Amino acid sequence: MNLIFLGPPGAGKGTQAKKITEKYGYPQISTGDILRQAVKDKTEMGLKAKSFMDQGKLVPDEVVIGIINDRLHDADCKKGFILDGFPRTVAQAEALGILLDKLGTKIHTVLDLAVEEDELVKRLTGRRTCKKCGMGYHILFTPPAKEGVCGKCGGELYQRDDDNEGTVKKRFQVYREQSEQLGGYYSKTGRYKKLDGTAGIDEVFGKIEEIIGAA
Ligand code: AP5
Ligand code: MG
Ligand code: ZN
Secondary structure, three states: OEEEEEOOOOOOHHHHHHHHHHHHOOOEEEHHHHHHHHHHOOOHHHHHHHHHHHOOOOOOHHHHHHHHHHHHOOHHHHHOEEEEOOOOOHHHHHHHHHHHHHHOOOOOEEEEEEOOHHHHHHHHHOEEEEOOOOOEEEOOOEOOOOOOEOOOOOOEEEOOOOOOHHHHHHHHHHHHHHHOOHHHHHHOOOOEEEEEOOOOHHHHHHHHHHHHHHO
16 A cells, blocks of 8 residues: 655644554655754755755755655565655656656555644644654643653654744745645546544544545
8 A cells, every 4th residue: 555645734644654654564754754864864965955944945856756766665665655745746746656657556545634724833833753763742732641751662852943933834835835736636646535634633543544445
């Protein structure tokens, strides 16, 4: 099963992708996570990407297409994969199509999570993530038992640099201008599902399981 998650910043792409990985074993491929790791490691790619990310802008297509090209060739992707945050432009979607043709596979389902902007701002400004295992929390909706500490692994929780209100606004603008149209792009394939992402995390996951179970 090869899946794509679309949706604005904070819609729950990472949260839901992690739940699918946990239950079904398909690897989650988040270009955002890969880029943040590169920034942390101060690699050449990370140094190039950082200023775009800090401004809430998209990293150039050739950089993220390169990341996906490398990652999809890994052996663990043969059983299926979940793309989280890629593609984000039509050029990325087209490059993905060419790559999948070469690999002899295709996307089975595109899930587009819809959530209103007011709710997204609350989600993003309250998000915390574990430094060690990547588990996501929210200070109001899903707080850890002990403040600042991951309930799963004991790691330290941090707030993303781009989760401040100013950068969040810019990310929404970039989403509307460059990424929202991917819904129209994929709806022509017949494998596209838009779903309400405003319900609770488990309820949204239940709907996703119904959709992928039927695919
Ligand atoms: P990326 O890391 O992909 O950020 P994003 O798209 O802005 O999405 P988020 O990760 O913020 O949101 P999410 O949908 O994963 O939400 P989550 O599940 O965490 O990209 C960051 C940057 O990297 C980009 O700005 C760009 O610069 C660059 N980049 C990445 N990919 C790129 C690409 N392909 N091309 C070019 N540049 C790229 O949930 C958010 C919060 O809400 C959490 O606290 C969670 O606990 C909570 N929550 C989730 N679901 C629910 C629910 N149902 N109810 C209540 N709370 C919920
Ligand atoms: Mg994410
Ligand atoms: Zn952890």
